[in-house]
Amino acid sequence: MFERFTKIKDALSLYANDNKIESIFPEEWRVIECCLELLKPFEEATHEMSSSQALISSVIPIIQMHLKKLDDYLAKTSETDPIRLAASNLKTQFSSLEDNNLFAIATYLDPRYKHKFFKPVTEEKIKDAILKIVNDPVSTGSPESSPSWETSKRRRLEDALDPEPGISDLDENPLNWWKVNQSELKILSEIARRFLSSPPASVPSEQLFSGAGLIYDPLRKRLEPEKAAKLLFIKYNSPIFKFDY
Known part of the structure; x- marks a missing residue:
């Protein structure tokens, strides 16, 4: 305005x-x-x-x-x-957004950014939060471990977290980087997929609701939900294949 x-x-x-x-x-x-x-x-x-x-x-x-x-x-x-x-x-x-673990861990595990936007104290807190997730037997499916094993695992994970980011192009998808390095960083890659897959806004899902409203109209109100879902899927995924319609 x-x-x-x-x-x-x-x-x-x-x-x-x-x-x-x-x-x-x-x-x-x-x-x-x-x-x-x-x-x-x-x-x-x-x-x-x-x-x-x-x-x-x-x-x-x-x-x-x-x-x-x-x-x-x-x-x-x-x-x-x-x-x-x-x-x-x-x-x-x-100013206090970095205190939110959801945002902080996602940023730290993104190889485009890593620790560039965090102070050393905040970085240590993020590492502790990641290690806590790794040590959670519910999230990893591993049994409880001995203190010496935990110390060894912490050292290995910190070594994996320390290298510089592997992506210099900000337009590149960081999930592709984790896919390539999955064999070397198996546990971290699982955590990265969990956090990096979160969208920053609800706009894309709201667009899907709007698209569904365009599919259903007074003359097409008996359309089965399964068929409507397929039409929505085709509409929003066809650009991936550069399909011109």
């Missing part, structure tokens, strides 16, 4: 003047411009995280980059900036 306002600024001023409507004051235009500068990166991040190919492991890196932009914005603005408080509130809102 604000973007559209700035594009038709002159037309809005003329329309307001011709129809005796109170015009937008210069200081209000300044607020709109500040809002655009502040919120544009968040809009771009929202679109990126709403993609069906997005992984939950990208949330913390994107948030970290936005927090840096917020710091830069706050550093260059004055105390009288109209939306300085909004920028400070946004920074507070997103």
Whole structure:
């Protein structure tokens, strides 16, 4: 809305003047411009995280980059900036996301990011959380082990967690990397698949619901659920095979 306002600024001023409507004051235009500068990166991040190919492991890196932009914005603005408080509130809102194990472990197990976005203390906490999952007999299917065996396993897992990321291209799917290295990192690859498969948003599933609403209509309301599911599957997976229809 604000973007559209700035594009038709002159037309809005003329329309307001011709129809005796109170015009937008210069200081209000300044607020709109500040809002655009502040919120544009968040809009771009929202679109990126709403993609069906997005992984939950990208949330913390994107948030970290936005927090840096917020710091830069706050550093260059004055105390009288109209939306300085909004920028400070946004920074507070997103600053504690790395404390969430779901996001933190997924990011740490993504070979594109690994420990780049974590402090050493946070990294140790993430390692402990991963080792706790590995030592859980319910999740691994292994029996309880002796303390010496646990120490040995911890050392081996830490050695596996220490190497630098194996992916330099951010567009590459990290699950493919884990598939290639599955034989060497069997336990970690199982955990990685569990966490990296989580989507960052519910947008793709909501799109499926919308697609189902387009399939069912008053003239096709007796369509069997199994056939509707197949139609949805074909619609959303045909681009993988570059099928042109």
